[in-house]
Amino acid sequence: VNNSLPAPTLVWREGDTVTIRVRNTLSKMTAIHWHGIILPFQMDGVPGISFGGIAPGETFTYTFQVNQTGTYWYHSHAGFQEMRGLYGGIIILPRNGAFGKMREHLIHLSDWTDEDPVRLFARLKINSEFNNFNEPTVPDFIADIKRFGLDKAMEVRKMWNQMRMSPVDLSDLSAYSMSYHLNGQRADQNWTGLFKKGEDVLLRFINSSSNTFFDVRIPGLKLRIVEVDGLPVTPVSVDEFRFGSGETYAAIVTPDEDAHTIFAQTMDRSGHCRGTLAVRQGLEAPVPKREAPEWLSMSDMGHGMGGHEHNHGHHQDHQGPKVRHASSEYGPSVDMLVDNPKLNLNDPGVGLRNNGRKVLTLADLHSVQYTPDKRDIHKEIELHLTGNMERYAWSIDGLEFAKATPVHFPYGKRIKVTLHNDTMMTHPMHLHGMWSDVLNESGEFQVRRHTFQVQPAQRVSFAVTADALGRWAWHCHLLFHMDAGMFREVIVA
Ligand SMILES: [Cu+2]
The missing domain is CATH 2.60.40.420 (Cupredoxins -  blue copper proteins)
Structure with a gap:
């Protein structure tokens, strides 16, 4: 953007109406998404959902009122352009606050x-x-034999092979x-x-x-x-x-x-x-x-996972929620199902546990200056983050975006969404247009996010006030996961 990488930082003020004219001088279609900004859906910049994109040589005028403060950013939502430098920061100052205090x-x-x-x-x-390149190798296997003995080492290998997963x-x-x-x-x-x-x-x-x-x-x-x-x-x-x-x-x-x-x-x-x-x-x-x-531990992969020959649902302990997998999860797009998810939010995640440092967890974050919408939940939605590592397939409930139908949020209602991660990877999930109010383990409001991490085998719930009419994108913010299909359209109507 304007020959700069990162793109120029935009400084806005709460309450102002901003107008941004984006001229596409590339040879391909582009689109700019204002990440985390609450705005009308036509201004959200997702080709195929908010608008048709910006064709080469064309100019698109974004205009919207800014009703929030803080640190945000903007990036291309077309192709893989974000990966080649199409991103910049946004700072929104409070209505009465000064910059550079x-x-x-x-x-x-x-x-x-x-x-x-x-x-x-x-x-x-x-x-x-x-x-x-962290894949266990023959020397690792020999080290395992020395540590555990041949039988146990074989068992460990067999287990990984059976699960067709890399630790x-x-x-x-x-x-x-x-x-x-x-x-x-x-x-x-x-x-x-x-x-x-x-x-x-x-x-x-x-x-x-x-x-x-x-x-x-x-x-x-x-x-x-x-x-x-x-x-x-x-x-x-x-x-x-x-x-x-x-x-x-x-x-x-x-x-x-x-x-x-x-x-x-x-x-x-x-x-x-x-x-x-x-x-x-x-x-x-x-x-x-x-x-x-650090290798992923068994808890990072849930308990009682495996191929389709296992009896799903029979490994649950009585503490946890009843986990139901959609029938569409039993297909080639899914290589793992978690029946005993992790419910706690205070896990720093693989590689950061017990490293001698105080590591931030989702449980440490509590919103201030915000009163959550306390109305009863009108509708509950549960979606599973799914994948197949070998096929590089990423989806939701086993269905890639192209095969899925939109998710419906009734307009004006409070909705509860549970995300259940049936994969070994952490996914930063980003809902456009509306805030995600992350709930703690007891179901109480804890922190308001626009993007939050769902760890392997973790189950996290959030509430949304569906006050933004229109069509919105909802996806994993890892660009390649999004493009592979871990993406849904949300319709608020
Ligand atoms: Cu992802």
Whole structure:
């Protein structure tokens, strides 16, 4: 956008009507989506749902009133353009607030591929594991034999083979085909944000990557999380947070050295990006080593999963919810069904458990300055996130977008949605047009999000007030999962 990567940061003010004329100078159709912004559906920028897209040479005028504050972003919702730099930040100031009360930096974490994303996607479809170098190998097997004895080691292998799952499927794209950027710069280019000694710094983090989870920390500094997805939360101090594609977090830090490293390793530990907060340009602080990837545990894959020969539903313990899988889940698009899901929200996730650092979890986030819609739930919807790793198939209830019918939200009603993850991967789920009010384990309102992570074998519920008429997109924000079919249209009518 305007020859810049990331695209220019847009600063808006609450209450203003903004008008953005987007002229497409590319040779292909494009579309800009305003991520997390509540607006009329025709302005939402999803081709085929909100509008027809912006053809080459055409200009589309977006205009809407801004009724929220905080950190958001915008990106292309067409093809794989987001993966090649079509993203930028949005800062919305409170109606009466001033900009620059505190020193602040906007930090985009993103991924980039030099390959043609279309070809990369096609290759994943053919062999989804080509990219995963954490795959256990023959030496691992020999190590297992030494550790467990041959019988047990064989058993472990057999188990994985039977499940046709890889225990290290943390991410399906790795540093082999991607590079990782902080504000458009590689780790060695060391993007640097300045501060004066003794002052607090507000960091607005945006995960504008197409397909990457980052584990973010600033060694030696606490991150005081004050805002999530643009909205204020009860401040919580952590050392680290897992950052999903599409989410935003704002954190206040108080630097006490001349230089601090902002370190973000990918969830699969195949790569990282890095920047520096410093009192002047040219300084560096030590850069931590990337940690070893951790295998998924059995609990990450639910209990009693397996092929279709198992009797689903007979493994449930009496504590958990009754899990029912849609009949469409029993097909070639699904390789795993979770009957005993994890219900707790306080799991930092694989690779971050017991690492000696205080890691943010979904359970730590509590909205403030917002009174939830307390009306009774009018309708409950349960959807399962499904996939087949070998086929690189990603879907909802076993149905890819092209095979599915829209989800209906009755206009003006309060609706409860339960997402149940029948896959081994974490999915950042993003509902357009309306807020997702994430509920705690007891079903009470906890935190308002526009995008939130559903961990492997986890079940999370949220409530929505369906006050936005029209057609909306709802999808996993990993671009390749979305394109493979983990996507639904929502109709509010
Ligand atoms: Cu996904």
